Amino acid sequence: DAGVIQSPRHEVTEMGQEVTLRCKPISGHDYLFWYRQTMMRGLELLIYFNNNVPIDDSGMPEDRFSAKMPNASFSTLKIQPSEPRDSAVYFCASSLQGRGNYGYTFGSGTRLTVV
Amino acid sequence: DAKTTQPNSMESNEEEPVHLPCNHSTISGTDYIHWYRQLPSQGPEYVIHGLTSNVNNRMASLAIAEDRKSSTLILHRATLRDAAVYYCILRDVSTAGNMLTFGGGTRLMVKP
16 A cells, blocks of 8 residues: 555745645545644544545634545645645545544655745 | 653664664553654554564564563664654554654664
């Protein structure tokens, strides 16, 4: 298995532009998670899906952020409009069944820089 | 998730064993103890997990105290590649979809 695949690896954009981050989970995994990592706040959960349905989006910072999972093999995290404070590394992770006795597999992340 | 407490940083010499401690005094009976690590410029990586008994895998060993209020991740022979931030996390086995909540972790430095 190729693992969790995220694209792009790096993204530099200007303030006000729309940014779309992409994630392909491991085949067969039924949970998908989006995390954000900054030096100040560490790793924060933004949103997670179960069987393509958003379950908890309480970590999404504001209405500028949205996430979708149109099918079991693809998810997007969109920021519109982007702001410099959105600069961070965004990780996608997937898991099987989501219970405490299963581990998560993380992607390599997308480093977003908003100038 | 119940909270865990870890030292901010630890140092080790290469090829020596490393014991990374974690306190979780408010652990409940349905909490699994998970360990992840994050190498520089990479996403977190699953290391090991356990409930009550000690666990071994190819990466590490997990020693769980009898009262489950603390645990120790053991790297038997540290290598330079083991330099990373190690996170100890509790996950409730009774709740589906219970997400991983990361704390600050322990930054392990390995000296040649």
